[in-house]
Amino acid sequence: MRDSEAPLFRKRPREFFTCLSDQFPHKVEDENKIDAPSQVSLTKRLPLSEIPINTISPFSVNTSWSASCSSYPGDSGCNQPDVVSDGSSARATPILIENQYLFNSHKTQRKESKCSEPADYFSTTGLLDDDFDESILEEIDALCKQTSAIKAVRQDPNLSSNKNQYNNNISDDINTRTGSSTANEIIKTEGTLNCGDDLDPILEGKESLQTRRTGAMPKEYFKYLQSLNDMQREAACTDISVPLVIVAGPGSGKTSTMVGRVLMLLNEGIAPSNVLAMTFTTAAASEMRDRIGAVAGKEIAKELTISTFHSFCLQLCRTHAEKLGRTSEFLIYGHGQQRRAIIEAVRLVEKERSIQKDSAFEHDEISKCITTPQHFKDKAKKWQKLVTQAKSYGKTPTEYREMGDEIGAAILRNYNDILKSCNALDYHDLISCSAKLLSDFPEVFKECQNSWKAIIIDEFQDTSTMQYNFLRILASHRKITIVGDDDQSIFGFNGADISGFASFRNDFPNYKEIRLSKNYRSTRCIVEAASSLIQNNMKRCKLKNVVTDNSSGSKITVKECHNEEAQCAFVVDKILEMASNGSADNCPYSNIAVLFRRQVSGRAFQIAFRERKIPFNIHGIAFYRKKVIRAIIAMLRTTLPDCDDDPYRRVFKALLPFEKEEKMKVIGHIEKISVIRKCSFISAACDIFNAKVSGTFKRSQLTQGRKVLFTLEMISKLIHRLEKDLHLGW
Numbered sequence: 231m232r233d234s235e236a237p238l239f240r241k242r243p244r245e246f247f248t249c250l251s252d253q254f255p256h257k258v259e260d261e262n263k264i265d266a267p268s269q270v271s272l273t274k275r276l277p278l279s280e281i282p283i284n285t286i287s288p289f290s291v292n293t294s295w296s297a298s299c300s301s302y303p304g305d306s307g308c309n310q311p312d313v314v315s316d317g318s319s320a321r322a323t324p325i326l327i328e329n330q331y332l333f334n335s336h337k338t339q340r341k342e343s344k345c346s347e348p349a350d351y352f353s354t355t356g357l358l359d360d361d362f363d364e365s366i367l368e369e370i371d372a373l374c375k376q377t378s379a380i381k382a383v384r385q386d387p388n389l390s391s392n393k394n395q396y397n398n399n400i401s402d403d404i405n406t407r408t409g410s411s412t413a414n415e416i417i418k419t420e421g422t423l424n425c426g427d428d429l430d431p432i433l434e435g436k437e438s439l440q441t442r443r444t445g446a447m448p449k450e451y452f453k454y455l456q457s458l459n460d461m462q463r464e465a466a467c468t469d470i471s472v473p474l475v476i477v478a479g480p481g482s483g484k485t486s487t488m489v490g491r492v493l494m495l496l497n498e499g500i501a502p503s504n505v506l507a508m509t510f511t512t513a514a515a516s517e518m519r520d521r522i523g524a525v526a527g528k529e530i531a532k533e534l535t536i537s538t539f540h541s542f543c544l545q546l547c548r549t550h551a552e553k554l555g556r557t558s559e560f561l562i563y564g565h566g567q568q569r570r571a572i573i574e575a576v577r578l579v580e581k582e583r584s585i586q587k588d589s590a591f592e593h594d595e596i597s598k599c600i601t602t603p604q605h606f607k608d609k610a611k612k613w614q615k616l617v618t619q620a621k622s623y624g625k626t627p628t629e630y631r632e633m634g635d636e637i638g639a640a641i642l643r644n645y646n647d648i649l650k651s652c653n654a655l656d657y658h659d660l661i662s663c664s665a666k667l668l669s670d671f672p673e674v675f676k677e678c679q680n681s682w683k684a685i686i687i688d689e690f691q692d693t694s695t696m697q698y699n700f701l702r703i704l705a706s707h708r709k710i711t712i713v714g715d716d717d718q719s720i721f722g723f724n725g726a727d728i729s730g731f732a733s734f735r736n737d738f739p740n741y742k743e744i745r746l747s748k749n750y751r752s753t754r755c756i757v758e759a760a761s762s763l764i765q766n767n768m769k770r771c772k773l774k775n776v777v778t779d780n781s782s783g784s785k786i787t788v789k790e791c792h793n794e795e796a797q798c799a800f801v802v803d804k805i806l807e808m809a810s811n812g813s814a815d816n817c818p819y820s821n822i823a824v825l826f827r828r829q830v831s832g833r834a835f836q837i838a839f840r841e842r843k844i845p846f847n848i849h850g851i852a853f854y855r856k857k858v859i860r861a862i863i864a865m866l867r868t869t870l871p872d873c874d875d876d877p878y879r880r881v882f883k884a885l886l887p888f889e890k891e892e893k894m895k896v897i898g899h900i901e902k903i904s905v906i907r908k909c910s911f912i913s914a915a916c917d918i919f920n921a922k923v924s925g926t927f928k929r930s931q932l933t934q935g936r937k938v939l940f941t942l943e944m945i946s947k948l949i950h951r952l953e954k955d956l957h958l959g960w
C-alpha cells in the first residue's frame with residue numbers, strides 16, 4: 231500500500247455558490263455503471279488528517295482554512311474535546327458528569343495538520359509516507375535477523391514437546407501453560423536476570439531458547455511484560471501465527487495486555503508500521519498509543535497504525551476511490567444527509583409508480599401528494615429503518631427483491647444511486663466498500679496483506695457483521711488478535727453482533743482463547759454485584775466469573791427517588807457530605823463521577839451544582855448537542871471549503887427570529903427553490919433574499935433573511951482575516 235500512487239486531494243478547487251452542484255441531482259444513474267473519477271491528481275498522498283470531508287462554502291474565501299483550523303465537533307463527526315470546562319468552575323479539579331461513552335465509531339475523524347498532537351490521530355505513516363529514513367531500514371534488518379533466529383529456535387527438535395501447544399484452544403486461569411507461553415515462562419521465571427543490558431551472555435555456556443528469545447528484548451519491554459499477570463503475559467506472548475481470542479472482563483487489564491502484545495510483536499521483528507490496531511474510539515486509540523509510547527518510545531508508537539474502523543476504512547476508500555466509482559474527494563453522508571437522500575429515494579420511487587398508474591383521478595391525487603415535501607418526509611421515516619438496516623448488514627437491493635420487497639429494493643437502489651451521483655458514501659458504506667475492495671481487487675488485498683502483518687482488534691464484541699466480514703478478509707494471514715467481552719457489548723443498536731465471537735472461532739479454527747477474569751479496577755462489592763447482575767443475561771457466549779483481590783469497599787446504596795428533582799437533590803447532598811472536610815470519606819470533587827442516562831437529567835445536575843457551588847466538568851458530547859452550540863458550529867462550518875447544505879439550513883433555523891411555523895415555511899420555501907433550480911440551499915437563499923426570485927415572502931421575512939446572509943458573510947470575512955493574519959504570522 232505504501233508504494234501505490236492512488237491520489238488523494240487535500241483541497242477541492244475554490245468555487246462560488248453560483249456553481250455549486252445539486253445536492254440530489256434528479257438524474258439517477260445506472261446502478262452498475264462505475265463513474266470515472268472526475269479528476270486525477272498527481273499530488274502526493276496526504277494523511278487522513280489533512281483530507282477534507284465535505285464540500286465548499288460559497289462564502290469561503292480561502293480554502294486552506296480547513297487544514298489549518300482546529301477541528302470542530304458536529305454532524306460530520308470531528309474530534310471533540312473530551313472535557314468541557316464549565317465557566318463557573320471555581321476549582322481546578324472538578325467533579326465529572328457524564329452521560330455518554332466517548333466514542334466516534336460512526337464519525338469520521340477530522341484531523342488537523344498543524345494543531346493536533348500526533349498521538350491524537352491515525353498514524354498514516356505506514357500507509358502514506360513514501361520516503362523514510364535509511365536508519366529505519368537498518369533497524370528493520372536487525373529485527374529481521376532477530377526473527378530468523380527466533381524461527382530457527384522454533385524449528386529446534388528439542389522443542390517438539392511444544393508442538394501440540396495449540397491443540398487445546400482454550401486456556402483459562404487454571405490451565406497449564408502451552409508451548410506458546412515459552413516467552414511468558416522466561417519472563418516470569420527469569421525475573422530480572424535476562425533483560426537487555428543485564429543479560430548474562432554466557433549462561434553456563436548454554437544458549438537456551440530463553441536467552442535467544444529475550445536476549446534482544448529491550449529492558450523496558452521486558453520489565454513491562456513482567457508487570458503483567460500470568461494470563462495477561464501468556465496472551466501478550468502467544469505466537470503471532472496463532473489467531474488469538476482474549477476474552478477480557480471489565481478492568482482486567484485488557485489495554486495493558488494489548489500493549490504487551492504490541493511490544494512482543496515489535497520484539498518478534500514486526501515493524502511498527504506493519505502493526506494495525508483497531509479500536510472503537512479515538513480516545514481508546516490515543517490511550518493505547520500513549521501507553522505503548524511510554525514503553526517503546528514515542529517515535530515507535532507514532533509509526534503504529536492505531537485507528538478506529540471508520541478512520542481506517544475511510545483511508546482505504548479514499549485511496550482506492552476510483553474503484554468504487556467515486557473520486558478521492560467523495561463526501562461522507564452523516565445522519566441528516568442520509569435522511570434527505572432517503573426522502574429523495576422515496577420521491578423517485580413514488581414518481582416511477584405514479585407514471586405506471588393510468589387512472590387520471592389517481593394520477594391527480596398522486597401528483598398532489600408528490601408536490602408536498604411533508605408527504606415524502608413522512609414516507610421516508612418508514613423507510614429509514616430499512617435503509618439503515620440494509621446498510622449495516624450489507625444487504626443489496628437484489629436481496630430485498632428476492633425476499634419479495636420490491637419497494638424496499640427500489641428505495642435502496644435509488645438511495646445507493648443518489649449517493650453515487652453525489653460522489654458520497656455513508657458511514658456503513660465505508661466498511662462495506664472496504665470489504666469490497668479487499669474481495670474484488672486482488673491488488674488491494676495484496677497491498678493490505680503486505681502492509682498489515684499483525685492485526686489487533688479491541689472491543690471485538692462491538693464489531694458489526696460488516697466489520698467482521700472486512701476483518702476476516704483483512705486477516706487472511708491469520709495474524710490476528712481479538713480482544714473483547716460479550717458482557718460489555720454496547721453497540722447493538724448500531725449492528726454490533728456478539729455472534730462475531732462464534733464466527734471467529736469458526737473461521738479461524740486453530741485459534742487460542744485466553745480469558746482475563748481478574749478485575750483490578752473495582753472493589754469486590756462492585757465486582758460481585760456486577761457479576762450477579764450480568765448472570766441474568768441468557769445470551770452470554772460463555773459463562774465466566776470475574777474475580778478480584780481488591781478490598782470489599784463500601785456497600786452499594788440503591789436509592790429510589792420519586793422524581794428527578796429528588797434524585798438530583800439526593801446526589802448533591804451526598805456529594806457535599808462526601809467532600810466535606812469533616813467527613814470520613816473526605817473525598818475531593820475530582821474523585822467523584824455522576825453518570826446519568828438522559829441529557830435532561832444532566833441539565834438538572836448542572837443547575838444544582840452551580841447553585842451549590844460544586845465545581846464540575848461535563849464529560850461527553852452532550853455539550854455539543856446544545857442548540858446554541860450546534861448553531862455556532864454550523865456557522866463556523868459554513869466557512870469551511872465544500873460546506874454542504876446542512877449547516878446553512880441550521881443557521882437559518884437558528885437565526886430567523888420567527889415562530890417555528892413561520893421559520894419552517896421560509897426554510898421550506900428556500901428548499902423548494904433549491905430543488906426547482908437544482909442549486910444549493912445557500913444559492914437559493916441568496917437569490918430569494920436578494921430579490922432575484924419573485925416569491926411570496928413578506929417584507930419582514932426578506933429583511934430577516936438578508937440579515938442571516940449578512941451574518942454569514944461577516945463570519946466568513948472574519949475567518950478569512952484571521953486566517954490571513956495567521957499566515958502572516960501576526
Ligand SMILES: Nc1ncnc2c1ncn2[C@@H]1O[C@H](COP(=O)(O)OP(=O)(O)OP(=O)(O)O)[C@@H](O)[C@H]1O
Pocket residue numbers: 457458459462478479480481482483484485486487750751
Ligand atoms: N497485572 C496487573 N497488576 C496490577 N494492576 C493491573 C494489572 N493489569 C492491569 N492493572 C491495572 O488495572 C487497571 C485497569 O487496567 P486496563 O486499563 O488495562 O484494563 P481494561 O481491561 O482495559 O479496562 P476496561 O476495559 O474495563 O476499561 C489499571 O489501573 C491497570 O494499571
